[in-house]
Amino acid sequence: MADRDRVKVSKSSIPSKKVRIIGKIRGFTDQESQSLTQDSKKWITVEKSQENNSSKVMVSFESKSTSRKDPYELDYCYEQDEDIGLIYSREIQPMVLEVLDGRNASVIALGARGSGKTCTIQGSREKPGLAVMAMSEILSEAMNSGKSVCVSLYEVIQEHAYDLLDPKHPQVKILEGAQGKTHLKGLSQVDVKSIQEFHNIYFSRVSSQKSSQKIPTEKMRCHKGLMIHVSPEDDNLKTKLTSKMNFVDLAGYEDPRRNIKDGTIFTESNRTNKSLYTLLNVVHALNVNEKRVPYRESELTRILQDSLSGTSHVLILTCLNPSFCQDSVRSISLVSMSRRNTKQVLINSTNKTRSSTKVKMPSSIKSGKIPSTSLTMKKQIASSILSSKKENSSILRGRKLFDEEKSNNSKQLKSPPEDTSARKSNLPQVVASDVTPFSLEQLQTQDKSISDVNFAVEPIENDTPMPISPNDMAIVLAEKDVSPHGRSDNLDAAPGRLGEVNVPLKKNEDGAPSLTERLREISNNLKSLSSSTPSRVKFLENVVTPYSSHIDPKTPVMQRAVEIHHSPRGAFCNHSSGVKHSLVQEYLKFLNSANKEELKGLKGIGEKRATYILECREETPEPFKQLDDLQDIGLSAKQIKGMMKQVAGELFN
Numbered sequence: 001m002a003d004r005d006r007v008k009v010s011k012s013s014i015p016s017k018k019v020r021i022i023g024k025i026r027g028f029t030d031q032e033s034q035s036l037t038q039d040s041k042k043w044i045t046v047e048k049s050q051e052n053n054s055s056k057v058m059v060s061f062e063s064k065s066t067s068r069k070d071p072y073e074l075d076y077c078y079e080q081d082e083d084i085g086l087i088y089s090r091e092i093q094p095m096v097l098e099v100l101d102g103r104n105a106s107v108i109a110l111g112a113r114g115s116g117k118t119c120t121i122q123g124s125r126e127k128p129g130l131a132v133m134a135m136s137e138i139l140s141e142a143m144n145s146g147k148s149v150c151v152s153l154y155e156v157i158q159e160h161a162y163d164l165l166d167p168k169h170p171q172v173k174i175l176e177g178a179q180g181k182t183h184l185k186g187l188s189q190v191d192v193k194s195i196q197e198f199h200n201i202y203f204s205r206v207s208s209q210k211s212s213q214k215i216p217t218e219k220m221r222c223h224k225g226l227m228i229h230v231s232p233e234d235d236n237l238k239t240k241l242t243s244k245m246n247f248v249d250l251a252g253y254e255d256p257r258r259n260i261k262d263g264t265i266f267t268e269s270n271r272t273n274k275s276l277y278t279l280l281n282v283v284h285a286l287n288v289n290e291k292r293v294p295y296r297e298s299e300l301t302r303i304l305q306d307s308l309s310g311t312s313h314v315l316i317l318t319c320l321n322p323s324f325c326q327d328s329v330r331s332i333s334l335v336s337m338s339r340r341n342t343k344q345v346l347i348n349s350t351n352k353t354r355s356s357t358k359v360k361m362p363s364s365i366k367s368g369k370i371p372s373t374s375l376t377m378k379k380q381i382a383s384s385i386l387s388s389k390k391e392n393s394s395i396l397r398g399r400k401l402f403d404e405e406k407s408n409n410s411k412q413l414k415s416p417p418e419d420t421s422a423r424k425s426n427l428p429q430v431v432a433s434d435v436t437p438f439s440l441e442q443l444q445t446q447d448k449s450i451s452d453v454n455f456a457v458e459p460i461e462n463d464t465p466m467p468i469s470p471n472d473m474a475i476v477l478a479e480k481d482v483s484p485h486g487r488s489d490n491l492d493a494a495p496g497r498l499g500e501v502n503v504p505l506k507k508n509e510d511g512a513p514s515l516t517e518r519l520r521e522i523s524n525n526l527k528s529l530s531s532s533t534p535s536r537v538k539f540l541e542n543v544v545t546p547y548s549s550h551i552d553p554k555t556p557v558m559q560r561a562v563e564i565h566h567s568p569r570g571a572f573c574n575h576s577s578g579v580k581h582s583l584v585q586e587y588l589k590f591l592n593s594a595n596k597e598e599l600k601g602l603k604g605i606g607e608k609r610a611t612y613i614l615e616c617r618e619e620t621p622e623p624f625k626q627l628d629d630l631q632d633i634g635l636s637a638k639q640i641k642g643m644m645k646q647v648a649g650e651l652f653n
C-alpha cells in the first residue's frame with residue numbers, strides 16, 4: 001500500500017465500538033442477472049439516516065409471503081454498488097493498524113449459503129478479498145518495521161478444529177494459557193515473506209474443499225479461519241508481543257429445521273450453527289459488558305477468545321444474498337439482536353436492584369410511549385419487571401441470547417414485532433431470549449413530567465414479593481412456592497404450609513425421582529396452595545403491567561404488599577398457571593437429566609431423539625431451558641403441546 005494511502009488512515013478511524021456489525025449485499029451472479037426482469041423488485045432495502053451524530057442503518061426485506069417489511073438495525077450496510085475496496089479502507093485498514101500496534105483483531109463473515117462470504121473474505125488471486133488485502137498491507141508494514149509475519153489456517157467441522165497447513169490435518173487442541181492467552185496445540189504457523197507466498201498457501205489450502213475428514217463435504221459445512229501472527233523479530237519478545245488478526249469465513253447459515261426429516265443433517269446443521277449462536281452470544285456479552293462471556297461454549301469462540309477479549313476489535317460482516325433467501329433474513333435477524341445494547345441497569349436511589357437481565361419489553365415501553373402514565377407508574381413497571389426477573393433468576397441466569405436454533409428467533413420473523421399480544425402469555429420465554437434496550441433513565445428522559453413526580457417507590461428487598469403481573473406472579477409462585485425440590489425458605493417453616501406436604505420422593509435406581517413422582521408432588525403442592533391462606537401471596541392492587549392493553553393513568557399508591565382481592569376463579573387461574581410452569585420446569589429438568597431409557601419412556605421420544613438429546617447434553621449440560629427448545633430435536637409445537645397434555649393427564653391416573 002502506498003504511503004499516501006497509509007496516511008489516510010488516521011488514529012481517528014480506529015473503530016470506537018468493540019464489536020461492529022455490518023452488512024454487505026453481494027452483487028448478482030451472471031445467472032441471477034439473467035433471471036432479473038425489469039419488474040423485479042428490489043428485495044433488500046437499506047435506509048441510512050443520521051441521528052445525533054451517529055449514523056443509523058436499517059435493512060429490510062420484502063418478504064414473498066407478506067407485504068410487511070421487518071427492519072433490522074446494523075452499524076452499516078454496504079450495498080451492491082459499494083465494492084470491497086471501500087469495505088477494506090473503511091473497516092479493515094483501521095484494524096490492520098491496530099494489529100501492527102500490537103493488538104488483536106477479528107473479521108468474521110457470516111450469512112446464508114452463497115451470500116458471498118468466501119468471495120468477500122478470501123476472494124481470488126485476480127480479485128483479492130479482505131484477508132488478502134490486509135495481508136498485503138501487513139507484509140509491507142512488517143517489512144518496514146522489522147516484524148515477522150506467519151499464518152495459520154484451520155477449519156472447524158462439527159465442533160472439532162483441524163489444521164489445514166499440515167497435510168495430515170491433525171486435530172487442534174485448544175488450551176487456555178496464563179492471562180487468558182489461547183494456546184492452539186497442533187496448529188501450524190508458516191512464515192510468510194511475500195504476498196505471492198501467501199497466495200500459494202491461502203488459495204491452495206483453503207480453497208481445496210477436500211479436507212482430510214472422511215465426511216462428504218457437500219453435507220459437512222465448516223468454518224474456515226486464517227490467523228495472521230505479527231511478531232517482533234526478537235525471539236525473547238515474541239510470546240509477549242505477538243498480535244493476531246483473524247479472518248473467519250463461517251459455514252453458510254442454514255435453518256436446521258428445513259432438513260428435519262434427515263436426522264443426520266439436522267444434527268450436523270445444529271452443531272455447525274452452534275459456533276454462530278455462541279459467537280453472537282459472545283458478541284452480545286461483549287457489547288453489554290457482561291462479566292461472563294461464553295467463549296467456552298464453542299470451539300470457534302475458544303480459538304478466537306484472546307482475539308475477541310480485551311482491547312481487540314471485532315467486525316461481524318453479515319453477507320446478504322441479493323435475491324430472496326429466507327436464511328439471509330434469519331442471519332441478519334440474529335446479528336441485529338446481538339447488536340442491541342441490552343444492559344438492563346436499574347439505577348434507583350430507593351432500589352438497590354441492579355440487573356443485567358435481558359428483558360423483552362412491549363413496544364409501548366420500548367418507544368417510551370405511555371402517554372398518560374406517571375413516572376412513578378413507569379418506575380413501578382420497570383421495577384416489577386426487572387425484579388420479577390430477578391426472582392426468576394434460576395430461569396434466567398445463564399440464559400443466552402441465542403441457543404442452538406431457538407424458535408424465538410423464528411418467531412421474530414413470523415410474527416410482527418409490534419404484536420405484543422402473543423408475548424403476553426409467554427413472558428418467561430421471551431424475556432430470556434429476546435432483548436430490547438430499556439433502562440429507567442430512558443423512561444425518565446422521555447417523560448416530561450419527571451420533575452413533578454414524587455418517587456414513592458419503597459425500598460424493595462430482593463426476596464420480597466414484588467408488584468408484578470399475574471403472569472409474573474405465577475412464575476414467582478412456581479419458583480418460590482411450589483417447586484417440588486426447593487422449599488421456600490420463608491414458607492415451609494409455618495404449619496400447614498407447602499413444606500409439610502412434601503413427602504419423600506420415590507427414586508429411580510440412579511437416585512433421581514421419576515418424572516411421574518415429581519409431577520405428583522406438584523399436584524400435591526397445588527392442592528396445598530389452593531387451600532392455604534391467600535395472605536401469604538401478596539400482590540399489589542391494580543398492578544399495571546406493561547403487557548396489559550389498558551394502562552390506568554392514576555398514579556398508584558405504592559405499597560410493599562397489599563392483600564389480593566381476587567375472585568376464586570382468578571386465584572385458581574393464578575395457582576394453576578404457577579403449577580403449569582412448575583410442570584414444564586420439571587419436564588425440562590427431566591429431559592436435561594434422565595437417562596436414555598427414561599427418555600424413551602416419554603411420548604414422542606424414540607431411540608433417535610433420545611440419542612440426540614444425550615448428544616446435546618454432552619455439548620451443553622442443560623440444553624432444554626424452555627419448551628420451545630424441544631423444537632431443536634425436531635418436535636413441532638403441536639407435538640410439544642400434546643406431550644405436555646399427556647404428562648399432565650398422567651397426574652390424574
Ligand SMILES: Nc1ncnc2c1ncn2[C@@H]1O[C@H](COP(=O)(O)OP(=O)(O)OP(=O)(O)O)[C@@H](O)[C@H]1O
Pocket residue numbers: 026027028029030111112113114115116117118119120251252253319
Ligand atoms: N460481489 C459479487 N458479485 C457477483 N457475484 C458474486 C459476488 N460475490 C460472490 N459472488 C458469487 O456468489 C456465489 C457465492 O459466493 P461465495 O462462494 O463467496 O458464497 P459463500 O457465502 O461463501 O457460500 P457458502 O456458504 O456456500 O460457502 C459465487 O458464485 C460467487 O461467484
